[in-house]
Amino acid sequence: MTARLIFTFSACAALLLAVLAGVAIGETQIEPGVVLQVLANKLWGAGHVLDPIDEGIVWNYRLTRALVAAACGAGLATCGVVLQSLLRNPLADPYLLGISAGASTGAVLVAVLGLGAGAISLSAGAFVGAISAFALVLLLARASGPTGASAQIILAGIAGSQLFNAITAFLITKSASSEQARGIMFWLLGNLSGVRWPSVWLAVPVTLAGLAVCLWHRRALDAFTFGADSAASLGIPVRRVQLLLIGCAALVTAVMVSIVGSIGFVGLVIPHAVRLLAGTGHGRLLPASALGGALFLIAADILSRTLIKGQVIPVGVVTALVGAPVFALILVGRRHTR
């Protein structure tokens, strides 16, 4: 019990520090004292006299960015844990189910072809695309094998992803101007620059709700350790739990992708890294992965804004640049701990 309290306390502290770092570091130099004063002004009306531009940058631009990055990282890492457990495949990640590919197709349909005649935003298009792609993948998995067979879902996901990626590339080549294509590409690789407060109010509750649902089912997730049959023999209603949790993961991922584009590697690397530290029990693994994902994505966002002066690198590029070597290290390390 005390261990749990200590974890909760350090998690909150680490998260707070990371968000503060995200707010304080950036292109425009803003003194840490000023940052704190802005926060004090906004949170409890401290009434410090400040430059409104500084205030705007800190409150509307950097803080929202850090909070969405945290929510997104936590959400993707949680989804990664759940999918790896349920599908019994260490390669499973939130984008495996065709979700990001579908989102990109949806976004391109809206942005390039003007589908919805301006009534639908890029994000809404991405969300609809993500959910449609996921539904298609599920149908394909179901048509091709017995329900709950994880290999079927993974294969269907790969087929679906390839199809939707091809459609996206086709549409961009055929119809997009070079400026549109550049915008879409940037978004496809993950883009946190467009987020403001409405995105925060969407991303944070969705992540918290997703995490809560998964934590509620932590024993069921544990029971999948030796496969679906074993879980059933331990009293888990396998099909119901699989549908609920995979659906939940798809929904969280679709929301995240619709806000920031597809940010790879978080959902794959973070769960593997955290498993080394926190063990395999989902009661600890889920919150620890959520924390790890949040910290990782805030750090990646800071790097993406500061690595090249005057330019923002797509955050997905940073996560992959850092994530791939880390993943390689984990693979090698795991072999040695045998």
Added chain:
Amino acid sequence: MNAALPVLSCCDLCYRVGDAQLLQGINLGVHCGETLGIVGPNGSGKSTLLKLLANLRVPGGGEVLLHGQPLKKMSQRTIAQNLAVVEQHADTHDAIAVFDAVALGRTPWLSALSPWSAKDTAIVEQALADVDASHLRSRTWRNLSGGERQRVHIARALAQRPQILLLDEPTNHLDIQHQLAILKTVHALPVTTLIALHDLNQALSCDRLAILQRGRLMALGKPLEVLTPQRLLNTFGVQAHYLTDPFDGTQILRLSSF
């Protein structure tokens, strides 16, 4: 409990996958406290029968009754509180510790309202001791040998505290010492046991035997009455005769091919 009523039974059980009829018209009942062995050649439907009896597969026809109630009307959780399964192939690439793997057996008894308690820890310790695996407690799954893994699986099933235990060839990967130890443990447990076995001499120590061949139940009864040389010839395609152990008078099967 009425001793005459079977604790687990099935009537007219059928199961098919595609064109293959894996099980056909199986009728049997297991009585409280007995050990029922299931024998048959490869592909005769032993594992499938156990999966149907544990509600891991839905039968194509017929039904399974647990304490006289149809299994399909019960929740998976209720079933798991009565009945535990040791599968033949259950593996993981998670670096799970042995204690935690056995602790999974407590899953059907835990909920938000009844979290893990000292009683659960004691049950897990006892289960580990029952299969002589207490010393493995903090080892990692992937560092275990095949035989050690099998013992951990059995401990997990025991941690469920089931009334009925279904074992699918539990002695498969074990050396002879542990084969005999596991069988002794299983026979000594105060639970009703269904056990699929390959070794016919080991099967002789069951209370009753069910003999399967190509998805049909060929015979059900006391081992020496159903494992006759004629039936062994018909079902397994081997020649067999009984020898008597000069030390204690036990019947032993001697088997040979043509």
